[in-house]
Amino acid sequence: MKMRHLDPGSAYCNRIVHSYVYNLTSSYTDQKNESIMAGTSTVMLILASLFFNLNLFSQFSDVSAFLNPSVRLFLKVSLSIFLPVMSYLFSEAKKDVADTGEMDELSLRARTILLWMLLVELLYKKVEAMLCIGGSGGMAGYSGTIERAARIAWLGYLIFFNDLRSAGKKAFYGTLWVLAATKLVQRFVTLEVGKKSFAYGRNPQLLASYMSQILKEEGNNDDGPPEQLLKRCRYAVMGEEQLEKKSTAEGYHFEVKDVTTTGGEADDDKAVVTVGSIWRLADAEKETLLLQKDPKLKRLCLSFALFKLLRRRLEDFPISNDEAKNCHSLIFKGLCGQERPNHDDDEHQDTSRSMNEKEKAMALFQVVNDEVQFLCEYYHSVHPVVFASPFFFLTNYLMFPIVVYTACILTIILCSNGDVIYAFRSLRTDNYPISVGILKMTGCLLSRVAKSPPDLFSAVDVSVTVLLALTFAYEEVWEFLVFLLSNWFMVSLLCTYTSRRTTSARFVSTVIRGILSVRNMLSRPNVCVKQFSVLSLCWLPSSLPTVAVPVEAKVSIMKRLVTARDAAPPALPSFNNELSWTCEGGIAEFILVWHIATALLEAEHPVRKPGANRRAATALSRYCAYLVAFHPELLPGNKDVAEQAYKDMKEDLKKEMGGCWGYFCFRQAARRDKLKKVAEGTMTTKVLGKGARLGKALIDKAKKDDEHDVWKLLAEVWTEVVVCAGPADSEVHVKAHVEALAQGGEFITVLWALATHTGITRAPVPTPHHEHV
Structure with a gap:
């Protein structure tokens, strides 16, 4: 029965979808703009297909928040010229209808172009890095945000102050506009809070004072077994921004409190999670044995601590000789200097030593490679993995969707002057893709492709819309997965696990094991x-x-x-x-x-x-x-x-x-x-x-x-x-x-x-x- 509906001669296609198909193809009947409309549809199909394929296949085998800069530049340039071109075509489509005097509503062609502009705006975040550097850039640092805000304001004008008179149509396009506007506000607020936070944007200057203080307190303390060097290491992994501090002429002075790992809660909420506290916890684990069974987790936290130190170097806070000497001992005596097993048989002793050295070398380069990957993602990530934490997960992926959903509901109601029942009824009846179904409508249109060129290009228009919508949906899902499976979120969970030694630690341990099981099935970056x-x-x-x-x-x-x-x-x-x-x-x-x-x-x-x-x-x-x-x-x-x-x-x-x-x-x-x-x-x-x-x-x-x-x-x-x-x-x-x-x-x-x-x-x-x- 469903297949009969898609028959080009069926009453269903001829009666229900006829008006929609007619309105969509009518713009091609005018010979003066046929080539422009056809060319635009073809270019849009190519761009939408490229965007979809790049998103799908470039990340299929690797969970990464990073996009090749050449690809990102190409997409950014393409999308930057997209809005002016589409705005011109929108005005042309609107003028053609006005010249005929047949309709007092925006033509379907104009609404299709408007829909493309909204979907592309929703995809624009893909080509912008979430750079979070405190106190940099001045007004130049806001140029991208101002440009995007201007585009969204222009789209809002086209939707709410143009010829979209139907309540249902205005509600449909208004909902997409609200989604784009709230995502811009979300991104702006996130970056602004990050730039002013001592945990992100202002971390280098804070960490410079922290490292200077702990090195003075420790002195020359690089003696002892390799494991002890790591257990005594006070390099901050997370939490240094919570320390009590006083401003001084040389920076800051801290009341340093390390997280205890011998049981119970941390001594203070304002305690820093250090490399040493994580290494000591591995020995103190009695139930979960999380860090003992997977030493890579400890080394990942060391990579994160080193990343913060190196980022400080890149932002004009030099590394002192004392710190370099301390780090040299930590890495080459601590990480790479563990005792090799002794064997009575000299013939097998070299083999055992060789295997042990291979493990040390692999651990060393994986630590530093993960550190460099942290740097890459910090400066060039297109997803908010830098802010990955349980709190950010709650606000960004649980609470924010509720706010957006509420704003969309209010928009639908306001577009119908407060009539709730009429608002949702008109949203369905005034928009064919919702009332008929996009798949049924596409099937009817495809069944007419062989009849005439206008039908072919109409199918192209629908395909462009579908590809852009699928790309946006895929991007939202992919961002969520990248966030959950990122090293940033894993480090944050490990720090939460280290500072919470009660029932909550067992829950966090379960979450970590679940994420690790998924990560192990995916390819991870290697030193290549x-x-x-x-x-x-x-x-x-x-x-x-x-x-x-x-x-x-x-x-x-x-x-x-x-x-x-x-x-x-x-x-x-x-x-x-x-x-x-x-x-x-x-x-x-x-x-x-x-x-x-x-x-x-x-x-x-x-x-x-x-x-x-x-x-x-x-x-x-x-x-x-x-x-x-x-x-x-x-x-x-x-x-x-x-x-x-x-x-x-x-x-x-x-x-x-x-x-x-x-x-x-x-x-x-x-x-x-x-x-x-x-x-x-x-x-x-x-x-x-x-x-x-x-x-x-x-x-x-x-x-x-x-x-x-x-x-x-x-x-x-x-x-x-x-x-x-x-x-x-x-x-x-x-x-x-x-x-x-x-x-x-x-x-x-x-x-x-x-x-x-x-x-x-x-x-x-x-x-x-x-x-x-």
Whole structure:
């Protein structure tokens, strides 16, 4: 029976939906604006489809509050020009009806355009980051809010002071307008409260005084077992804004109270949850055993504490030497310095130690990577995850919808002059999508598509409306899920769990376990790097493969960083005798020379299961080459010099490959053979020639001696390179890392964050580190 209703010849379609379809297609019968209307509908369909697909598929496998900045910029520009264009088309559609004198109500075409403008305005928050920095920007910081408020005011004028005379139609569009207006007010109030709060916008200046005070009170207190360093750690995770404080000439002085974890409630509501209180709680748990069973939760809280310290550095509050020394001990002695198990059998002792070191390295880099992700989301999140807490969940996702629902009900009643029964009846009868049903109406319209172009473009109009509505619904659901499953909400719950040692703690523990069960089914961010090779066919950064940083590389970098502060500051490797010529030039030239050599050796000896040193060397080599090619600003030294070195290498490679055809189309084997011939030629002073010459030397040594020793040398070289590249050598370098956060962060940014915390700096002059091959 339902299918018969969708028959183009059925009485249902012809009688019930005929007037709606006629009004929707009537604008196409006028030849003078047919092309404009058709073109607009097509462009809107493309934009709506793109918006829907980007929302659906870009986040399908990863719960993230972050949107690619390039995509966000494209959508923002598209939506910015949308309102003026749609306003013009709205006035044209309204004028066409006025010229005919047939109707005293807005035409269906005009109402469709008005509906698009409202739905797009509801989606606009997707392209705006929720940046919460206290005392910054002045009036310029409100430009986006003022612009959006002006758009919403204009839409309100079109709805309430135009030709929408039907109470039901005015109530329908007025409800959507109220939803857009209340969401703008909600966003504005949330950001304003956050900017003035010591927990968010003003936290850096508060934390600077807090860290200075606790470091003075503790003194040099980095002795003892590793676990004790973490249990004594007073780095604030949450709650420092609640401490009693007095303003002083140097900042603030606090009455510091730490949360107790031996049972019962916290000693005071104004107690700070510290890294130490969470680590002590893990030992004190007797019932839930939440932190004991999942140590990642403790480390997540440490990541959050470090994020707050690093954010303070980015907002012009420098890290003192005492703090860097304290953090160095906490990370490398505490987090990475736990005692290894003892074994009587020396043969198995190294294996056990190696496994333990892998676990430490994975824990270290996951902590710092989570910290960098906190930074990325803080400065570039399009969802309010920064404010994630049980209280914000209650107000934003439970109480606010009630307020919006009440405002919508009042709007419907007011549009009918207070007649409640007539208000809801007219809302249904005056709007075909509600009275008939959008699916039935779409079915009838689709059944007419093959008859004429106007029917086709009318179907496009309906499709645009449906896609925009589905995108908005999907965005609301996705924001809620991102909030619940975010690391921010998890840290807030863990702090609540730490400070409440009664029945409420058991309830919070149950909630945490439920969230973890869902998070474990979804992909989580890993420490990954892009892979670029001069022997590959891919030269676009967006299409480069991404791999997880090998555990072996993490272990070697961790070992090098442990000794990097005092004993041996990071520097580029230097060699004696035979390979001294590879050290000429800056870091970009060094990377390119050794990358070409590593790629040649890898191509000469392909294996199905590479060893540990080979995995580490090839992954780091390709990542460093990627940095030179696409992010030279993240490397130490002059960016222009790095760009010129890469440009010259590309030009030389293009010549050796026989022009553009060979440069873009030669396979890996052909490129390898060409580069081997370069090693025998006269190009000995250029990057390409040096790399080919070094590659030939490594290949000969691998054949003559032991290939394992060559890959061990390369692993050490590339470890030294990335450790050398990590620390910032200027504020320009720091700014480059901050800008990289907009892209989601890089592995080199993780190393920079670790070096910044621990006070690791680059050596001004390289010192000999390796023997010649």
